[in-house]
Amino acid sequence: MDLEPDNELLCGRMLGMFSPIGASPLQRYLKDFPDIPGFFQFESMVIWDFLLTAQERLGVKGNLLEIGVYKGKSAVLAALYMRPEEWCVFVDISPMPESEAAIRKFRPANNLFLQCRSGDLMSHRELREAAGTFRWCHVDADHTGYSTMHDMEVAAYLLRESGIICIDEFFNFRYPQLTAAVYQFLAARPFDFKMLFCGANKCYQELSEFSSSPPLGRRRAAWAWCRSGACGSASVA
Numbered sequence: 443m444d445l446e447p448d449n450e451l452l453c454g455r456m457l458g459m460f461s462p463i464g465a466s467p468l469q470r471y472l473k474d475f476p477d478i479p480g481f482f483q484f485e486s487m488v489i490w491d492f493l494l495t496a497q498e499r500l501g502v503k504g505n506l507l508e509i510g511v512y513k514g515k516s517a518v519l520a521a522l523y524m525r526p527e528e529w530c531v532f533v534d535i536s537p538m539p540e541s542e543a544a545i546r547k548f549r550p551a552n553n554l555f556l557q558c559r560s561g562d563l564m565s566h567r568e569l570r571e572a573a574g575t576f577r578w579c580h581v582d583a584d585h586t587g588y589s590t591m592h593d594m595e596v597a598a599y600l601l602r603e604s605g606i607i608c609i610d611e612f613f614n615f616r617y618p619q620l621t622a623a624v625y626q627f628l629a630a631r632p633f634d635f636k637m638l639f640c641g642a643n644k645c646y647q648e649l650s651e652f653s654s655s656p657p658l659g660r661r662r663a664a665w666a667w668c669r670s671g672a673c674g675s676a677s678v679a
């Protein structure tokens with residue numbers, strides 16, 4: 443289903459009708475940032491609203507990572523849900539001036555914009571030292587199998603229990619290797635991650651609060667994978 447811009451506005455107003463307290467982050471986004479170019483569908487905005495609001499209501503706290511920012515269409519919405527003290531980390535191989543300007547309008551602090559290849563992410567001390575502190579990771583970069591696997595491993599290293607990894611282009615026939623990587627990742631950790639939901643071009647994996655691996659073991663495994671050299675060919679496949 444493709445919604446026309448007018449319908450998006452209408453849906454935004456309808457969401458407002460049901461909101462018991464003021465404007466939700468999604469309403470604010472639709473009103474204040476309606477024209478950001480990018481690849482983020484309205485259906486996904488509503489799904490993010492549901493999941494990020496659920497995390498808020500369940501008291502799940504933690505940082506945000508987006509790998510693949512482009513002009514900030516999805517980054518801005520996710521950042522609107524984050525508490526001021528939570529960190530937002532945005533990663534792109536290209537400069538992100540538009541995203542940075544938009545996000546700084548409502549989040550003056552605790553933002554990190556890393557212009558680098560995602561395969562080099564773990565060379566950043568800030569991330570290496572932040573294992574287990576993230577609640578939302580969006581993987582939306584080059585969509586190759588290697589990169590997607592690498593980026594999910596980084597997310598597994600960073601994620602806290604009840605945190606969510608969202609992966610773009612799931613089941614898009616243009617990227618069959620990405621869907622294969624998602625299932626390889628899940629099959630390797632059957633009791634840690636479960637797929638919560640998929641739809642509108644994305645899938646959502648939650649780190650179970652009943653994860654069988656001790657957090658340190660899981661992080662060591664992810665870290666070992668990132669250092670194994672497999673991610674060295676990340677942008678090539």
Ligand SMILES: C[S@@+](CC[C@H](N)C(=O)[O-])C[C@H]1O[C@@H](n2cnc3c(N)ncnc32)[C@H](O)[C@@H]1O
Nearest residue numbers: 480481482510512515516534535559560583584
């Ligand atoms: C599909 S766009 C992201 C779309 C964005 N999330 C949105 O909602 O509009 C993919 C982005 O990933 C970046 N990218 C591609 N390969 C990358 C890599 N290996 N590491 C980091 N960023 C990469 C590109 O520069 C591009 O901005």
